[in-house]
Amino acid sequence: MFTYHVQIPAVVTTVEASMDYLSPVEMPGGYTSGSSATSEMAVVSWNQLLLYPKGWGSDQIQVKPSLKIPRGWQYGTALPLAGKEIGGSGAPPPDGAIEFAQASLTTVVDSPVIIGAHFKAIPLQQGKNPPHELDVASDSDAALKLTPEQTQGFDNLVAEAGALYGARHYRDYHFLLSLSDHVAHFGLEHHESNDSRLGEKYFTDPGQWKLGAMLLPHEYTHSWNGKYRRPFDLATPEYETPMQTELLWVYEGLTEYFGFVLAARSGLETPQDWRDEYAEVAMTYSYRSGRQWRPLEDTATAAQILQQANEGFTNWRRSVDYYEEGALIWLEADTIIRQKSNNQKSMDDFAHLFHGQPDSGPMVKTYTFDDVVNTLEKVVPYDWRGFLTDRIKKIAVKAPLAGIENGGWRLVYTDKPSARMTTAMSIHHHVDCTASLGFTVSTENAGIEDTVHGGLADKAGIGPGMRIVAVNGRKFDGPRLVEALRNAVSDKAPIQLIVENTEYFKTVSLDYHDGPRYPHLVRDSSKPDLLGDIIKPKVTTLPKAKPEADVDED
């Protein structure tokens, strides 16, 4: 962001510079512009601590970093240590200073370090090469207690990813996992590690575990899809050249798809939760009114705006839809390949061709839209160019649900949310009436988060930012709203809401009698269960499932 102009006399051979970095105070969201440190742990992102000479590519600049960490803390990183070819973890030398090997600026910036007082390093696929490790730093020792089934899930993830891609492109791999309620929550991919951040109780609270299932499989997948294979115009020689983002439906959309697949194959997500999550995605994009004007590719092109955009009006503006809608489209591609090959081929074959052999250290192989089409053609001949053009480049008013239907399942709505959706609504403190009244509302402040553009509430004059003060004459709360929806099935009177809009109140009548509507996938027995085949483990066995009742009670 900043350039320092330094006049250097010819006789000078060395310049010393020092710089302070001000770590953001507790602040949610915003990736690494949010908080990355608590009194007990931190994530050190080198890109925030750098001065480097202008005029060279980041591969050409060599750096030899060192890092001094607080007494008693431990660390984990994929950045190669001095005298070693790979990263490591554990206690630093007695003076607290970790010395790293000389590496390119590209590698250093791509290799953050997690540090903490409460730290655990868990080897995965022990004894196999390359080495893998889950390095967890948290705000308490209690947060580090994984069950054997959870450890097995992560262990399976490494094995299943190897089977999916058929090769690896790193020297060693570190899952750097921060568990804290005081750092920004997100996942950020790197070639030989990922910086993933979840709540302190991720391992110990079944709800947090359920909702966080996808994060590590997603970020890990990026080592292949994003870091090794990268859209040609997302690969820039240094950090000043702007990236072009129109292929994010591959970079993120396919990562979302394979992340989903690996979460289920490894047992980090149960098959039921996996289908329930797909049902939620299918509902969201079925009601996404912005499809009427905005092609999916345009959400990728506008990524830098949409990543930061406000939640209000997401339904009409669209958001970073290339993630989840991408997952629907790649699911459809998988089912087409399976149908055309008598279930002998699948997106696994695409992954082998596109992301696989030979094994290598970190490197970047760029690709174009044509490369994606040509690789799909190699797996199974089909009009893949037309398929992708229709779904990605053109306006597609209907959501791409054919993958679910080809896969032997149907999207239906019932008046009872799935266990996963119940958990999601509870943790996110909102009631989801997308498929009924056409809005989502916060249960913390009664604020309308968003409305379905053209839906019942929108047409009646309810918009994001307004507050529901009362439901049928009584003060709003979440259960009361759902109760009103249920009663309206037999009651002929409309649902009456008192709505506050910037200090002005109005009464809104919603003539709605279909009750609560929540998405589920149900089996269509006239077709083979391809979804079941897609999520079957290839090389591991699923961890023993805990009874679902345990999850609901907590």
Ligand SMILES: [Zn+2]
């Ligand atoms: Zn991603």
